Amino acid sequence: MAEARPEAGRRLAAGGGLSGLWSRVRAEAAFWQGALYDAVRFRRHAWLHRAHSPESRAARMLADAHFLEYGMALREARPGFGLARAARLAGDLRDGGSGGPAAHIGLATLRGWADFNRDTALPPGIAPALALTGGEGIAAGVAQAGGAPPATDFLAFAQSRRSVRHFAPGPVPEAAIRRAVAAAQAAPSSCNRQTCTAHVWTDRALIDRVRRHQAGNRTFGHELGGIAVITSDLRHWEHAGERYQPWIDGGLFAMSLCHGLHAEGLGTCFLNWSVTPATDRALRAEIGLDDSQLVIVLLGFGLMPDSASVCASPRLPEGAALRLNPPLAG
Structure with missing residues (x-):
């Protein structure tokens, strides 16, 4: 069993002298090791020249x-x-x-x-x-959209979601998980390829085995009612221009799953997966993931208590995230 490692990016920058220089060299080497690890796996599984699986x-x-x-x-x-x-x-x-x-x-x-x-x-x-058989009853091709969506104050809904680190005891209803995954499946996916999967565990012993590979949950992970490992299948991607698309589609799927769980009244907390290749290999070995499965992020969830303290996490002003009609160059 791999030991839990400190979360990426949480250590302070190294000081000066030989010790600081050595720390910077190690950080540089770790960066290129991780970049090469990702690039080699994408090239190994993507159908760059032909669909080989x-x-x-x-x-x-x-x-x-x-x-x-x-x-x-x-x-x-x-x-x-x-x-x-x-x-x-x-x-x-x-x-x-x-x-x-x-x-x-x-x-x-x-x-x-x-x-x-x-x-x-x-x-x-x-x-x-x-002349082949199959696909009968599937509503494919062109559909119609329009009109007002269901009455929802999505801004209020999105702002009501917080990262929760206190959970009530008890099993998470399977129906709630299935509905949340169905919501995640509605997220946009490049060319409708739907490459993402939520691998979910709700058994206490299995949750603990999975979460041990992620250091950020060590103070509250024992309270989780479930944990999801979200992946994208690298065999579904094609060319060099799609080399980052697994993370993009995976992020859309993960956030939609998180909102789906929130809509079911469950508490959620993303568990960062910015890790070394060794830690990534250890998790994939633990849960039996093929090399073609790219781990995007982990998501912990569970029953909400009547009251829970959460980080206020103030957001920057709207202007920090919006550039409306900025001038174009030239």
Whole structure:
């Protein structure tokens, strides 16, 4: 079992002299070690040249299906849009069959796209794919949105969420966790690839095994009613321009999950995962994560007590976070 390590960024800067110089050299080496660790893993699993795993193929089908949806949803949608993407999607469906959720979504989307292009000559590989079974009943393609959203003061809701470090005893309802994860699934995802997963434990012994790899919870983690490890699958990403996208999608998913738990009346606290490669490997070994799974962040949660002291955490003025219509260069 890996020992808990001090949280990244919590130590004060080193002083002068040889000791300070050595500390700076070590910090520089640790930076490049972590950057190389992340880069090598992304390159190993991303489908830079070809979809070399079932997971990469599923991600490509979702991305191509989303491209077809995008074309059909434009204000001036035109038939014939996305022929090359449709042909690749049809090829993946034919080669991999129509089994699995991603293939079902891809096939349902392809059917909607073919209907949209019913007066257009389609590539020859489309028809065999359309003859496959699967995807029936999935509302893919184009939907309608508009009107006022459900009455919610989201500003008040968002500002009411605090990082909680006092929890009431008792089991967290499984239904609340499932609803919160469903809310996280509604978060935006690049090309609708939906690469993120919440690995959740609510058993006391398992929570303690997971949380020992994260130093920041040592003073309150024994009160947690659950812990989630949020990951993004590196096999779902494609090219160099997406090298940071796992963290972006993962952050959107994580915050949506946090808000979902808050909406269920649960207390939450993000547990920082800015760690060394050794600590990352230790956690992934503990919970059985494949090397392709990038850990984004941990999230502790539990039942709210009647009253809990929390950090006030005053926010900077709005102007610190907003630049409205700033002038452009040139």
